[in-house]
Amino acid sequence: MPVPGAVDTTAILGYALPLTVSPGEEVRFHLSSPAIARAEAAVARVRCADPDPDGPGLKLVFPGTPIDGVVPLREQPLYPGSxxxxxxxxxxxxxxxxxxxxxxxxxxxxxxxxxxxxxxxxxxxxxxxxxxxxxxxxxxxxxxxxxxxxxxxxxxxxxxxxxxxxxxxxxxxxxxxxxxxxxxxxxxxxxxxxxxxxxxxxxxxxxxxxxxxxxxxxxxxxxxxxxxxxxxxxxxxxxxxxxxxxxxxxxxxxxxxxxxxxxxxxxxxxxxxxxxxxxxxxxxxxxxxxxxxxxxxxxxxxxxxxxxxxxxxxxxxxxxxxxxxxxxxHRDDMADAGWEPDLRLTVPADWRPGFYALRLRARTEGAEPVESFVAFFVRAPVGRPSARLAFVASTATFLAYANSALRLDQVHAEAMLEGLIALSPDDVYLQSHRELGLSTYDTHNDGSGWKVSTAARPILNMRPRGATFNYGNDTHVLDWLEHFGETYDIVTDEDIDRHGVGVLRPYACVITGSHPEYVSRPMLDAFDAYQRGGGRHIYLGGNGFYWRIAFHPERPHAMEVRRGMIGLRTWEGEAGEDSLAFTGEPSGTWRTNGRPPQRLVGVGFDAQVFTASAPYRWLDGARDPALAWLTEGIDLDAPLGEFGLRGGGAAGIEVDRVEPTLGSPPGLVWLATADRLGYGGVPVPEESRTLHRGMMGDQNARVRADLVFFTTAGGGAVFSTGSIAYACALTCKDYENNVSRLTRNVLRRFLDPSPL
The missing domain is CATH 2.60.120.200 (Jelly Rolls)
Incomplete structure (x- = not known):
């Protein structure tokens, strides 16, 4: 018997290539179903991908395309193994x-x-x-x-x-x-x-x-x-x-x-x-x-x-x-499903940049209704922006987490997450269909870690209705922008890696989302050059700019990471295997490569907090009269973000802190902090420089999410929130809350060309 209200998200699977396209370019959809012969297809612009009933809910806009309608399906097998x-x-x-x-x-x-x-x-x-x-x-x-x-x-x-x-x-x-x-x-x-x-x-x-x-x-x-x-x-x-x-x-x-x-x-x-x-x-x-x-x-x-x-x-x-x-x-390597395309769409010239997805619906008698999605991204043509604001789709991070089976494979997952794990249909499907290929957080059947991830295969947690982490969380920022009528372009990690600062330079302001964790050297160089050249950067996340990765020089939408023996990791590489095959560069964390996140955005990863999220408390820096534009309309005697869809607060999940010894700029204004995160705040391994009795007390004093602002050369500026949960507090209380107001103030000022 079908469960009332349940939806089967795995009866039809697919992937889109190229993953990122501009208007006038073609995107191909490679589909497969073992049991469903046909489905209703429709292309949607994704405003919010998170179906959580406590949030804005699933929000899709259907512009209408020539491929909307019935599409025949066939089973296309997967043959893993290198x-x-x-x-x-x-x-x-x-x-x-x-x-x-x-x-x-x-x-x-x-x-x-x-x-x-x-x-x-x-x-x-x-x-x-x-x-x-x-x-x-x-x-x-x-x-x-x-x-x-x-x-x-x-x-x-x-x-x-x-x-x-x-x-x-x-x-x-x-x-x-x-x-x-x-x-x-x-x-x-x-x-x-x-x-x-x-x-x-x-x-x-x-x-x-x-x-x-x-x-x-x-x-x-x-x-x-x-x-x-x-x-x-x-x-x-x-x-x-x-x-x-x-x-x-x-x-x-x-x-x-x-x-x-x-x-x-x-x-x-x-x-x-x-x-x-x-x-x-x-x-x-x-x-x-x-x-x-x-x-x-x-x-x-x-x-x-x-x-x-x-x-x-x-x-x-x-x-x-x-x-x-x-x-x-490895007998379970999977980099290219090799499926034939079933649908082809030339992206219309008048489409707005954004997150997009092909929706596939079907109904089988006596079974749950089927609703599956295949995600892709539409950007403005490189070098021809259509807005003054750009949102960066963290496609490197999406690929790093693609098809993560971490929650079931890791022995201590429930202890890490501090509670029972609620499994989605996608989680269950992955356990019996590992031929899809797993994430760089998982291990192969022989116990070695996955180092490479690609988009040429179905990815269950990079689509509407999929896991809320990363892709779903980021769409809360998109929904918030849409609610207030802000026009924006989409820029992907791979665009920045391939084309450098030239992709970012045309924009007055660039927003990075809830978790831009995986960053290549060309990407980091581009952000650094953008900020030094007068660009303004709003970082609305936590655990950002953490792992050093590389994109493949020839194969689109393929990234590589080597975990090494430091950083918050679920597996370790073998001794001597720290360098990336794609580029020859060392991998590991950017902190161990001499470029901690604090040098770029003022804050850097310090802890996981999965038990509950918390509000920020305002610090003296927020009361500086020169920053009245930033706190306009906000009660500085009330906590910031005493609400949120992820843990009940704006500061949580993974959090970043100020650390001058790691490069937080001397001119940084420390606006607010969430330093009362409770026993659930677990410091990252690199914070443990030595072992001694009582060390956890010392470490927990540094477990916090810091909210900061600082200016850069040429009239540039950075605003960082230091929390993954922050993005999912923006839309609470029907978008009228102090997190939303603060972020609107910053965005309005960052789009204003007058000097800061």
Whole structure:
């Protein structure tokens, strides 16, 4: 029986590409449904995406488009898992005795995770015909080498399963003269007390008839023949310096071949020597042999990972790329759903910039009504603003949190959130449909962290009716602007990253929303230049400008973060893997990169407060007669924001504070503070510089949300609220409240061109 009033938000899924478009450009909608054959489609401008009945509610405006109406649907499957594919070539099809080998660092060998699924490391194998060769692990995690041609199958297997996260040399060879197949395993840990090294020979064929039109694969094998097969038998772990040699090699010779960074390309028996340290920011795998058997990576596995030869002398791959010749593959990587588009829309020339979404509705007898959304963003053409005010859509942060399963996956989630977790239908769906790909807060099935997130897949928490955090919270600011008739443009993080300060400079004022947490170096440089050049910045959030990220230089709407070993994080990267593969820059927090948020917006992240939100109390700075314009119409004897949709106050969830030692400007005016946040205020790890008895009392004295104002060069200025909850207090009491009044005062003055 359907639940009265409930809506099914997952029966139809989709994504839009490009994620951000200008009028006159085309956006494509890629849709899928396993059970619904058709739906009513309509494009909406999103004013408020949060259906919370205590707030403004879901507010959508339908301008009418040529694609509104019935749309047929089909199921488009998802095939997660990263791998590399090398196109078939004569050199691969003419083997008569050979050796395949690589260094291997498995992260899920054997029954603990893989169950009955074998994992392939290197192969030219067609599962459909059971022909070819494959080097990998069997279902118990034991190394195996198999050759077969349809008339017979020959296999050599090591007696011991591999250990998790231990580097080994893995090799397989076929010797037709000796009628033998051989598997070689060598531990690379000189101190291992459980050395699983072994060389095992088994009977083999004198001749083989290889399959035709079959690709060579890394980290999986082809399900069928052809140039673009589905890849199965996926491998979890690192792969470093894979090699293919046209003769059977003894173990020592194989070891030397794999150790060589650049094997002799003139050796006629060298079929392939792939260098995975080349092209870190690409999806290409380069072969250094004369055959040039280059390959393509699918689903964006993690690059710039420490290889078997990493010696700890560097933490950044750009300093010694030859020590970062490993790729970490995961069977659950998902970067591109690969769905065909079902609808195409050319954005009309007269559309206002904003948050937009394709709404899809259907009703099935006896089931809940279906209402699903696919989000996208419309911006003014770059360099041609249509308003004096811009709102920054924090698309990097939206991607970082995309499809977060954190609330169920983290053991201590309820303790962190200080209460029972209410699960949405989207939360439940994600638990059984992890093929959508998770967020950079989650871990892969092998326990390693997600480093890359893209928009080329359905994202459940970046759309109307989705999770209120981030996307939903930000639309409260949009609704507030619309209520007071303010016209604004939309600028996205990726626009700023690609085009720099030129995107921001045309605007008298720029607003960043509730949680602009993820920021690239070009973005931070652009905001800094904008403020120094006379721009005015209103930061209406908390935990902003915190993590250093990079957008992919070639692939749109793809971002990368490395958590490192500092900052508020849900996983840690491996030692030495701090630098971003996309750019070679260090990742981590901006504080550890020498540019704390306080230097840009006066305040920086200091604590999480999930128990309850609180009001601010005014400080002496707010009573400065020179700032009468800021507090006009506000009772400074009453608390600021003693209400709110997130925790009952304007200061909470994640909060920022003033800290002169981290760069809060000396001319900053400290207007108000919320420093009575209670026991639920948990300081971030970087606030714990030492451990001692009673330290929590010392730290909690610094747990607060600070509201500040300061001027910058050229008549510029910054107003910061230091709280995620602030944005969701704007619309309370029918928009007539002191948070709303204060923010209106600031916005009105920031849009006034007269000097501050």
């Amino acid at each position: 791998c590399a594919i090398v196109p078939d070539a004569p050199a691969l099809a003419a083997l008569s005795g050979f050796t395949a080998g690589a260094f291997l660092w498995p992260t899920a060998p054997g029954l603990d995770y893989a169950g009955t699924i074998a994992q392939t490391v290197l192969a030219r194998w067609c599962e459909e015909t059971k022909r070819g060769w494959r080097l990998g692990l069997d279902a118990e995690g034991r190394p195996e080498f198999v050759v077969a041609d349809g008339t017979g199958s020959w296999r050599a297997v090591s007696p011991h399963p591999l250990l998790e996260r231990e580097w080994v040399l893995l090799g397989g060879s076929w010797d037709p003269a000796a009628r033998e197949v051989r598997i070689t395993v060598r531990s690379l840990d000189p101190q291992s007390g459980r050395d699983r090294s072994a060389t095992v020979a088994a009977p083999g064929p004198a001749a083989l008839s290889w399959p035709a039109d079959t690709v060579l694969t890394m980290a999986g094998h082809a399900a069928a023949a052809g140039p673009s097969p589905r890849v199965i038998g996926l491998y979890d772990g690192k792969l470093d310096r894979p090699r293919l040699y046209a003769a059977p090699l003894p173990p020592d010779a194989l070891h030397r071949l794999c150790e060589a960074l650049r094997p002799d390309a003139g050796d006629p028996l060298l079929l392939a020597a792939w260098d995975l340290s080349e092209g870190m920011d690409t999806d290409r795998v380069r072969d250094r042999s004369a055959n040039r058997l280059d390959g393509t990576l699918l689903q964006m596995p993690a690059r710039a990972m420490t290889g078997a030869n990493w010696d700890g002398s560097t933490r950044g791959w750009t300093e010694a790329p030859w020590q970062y010749g490993a790729i970490h593959f």
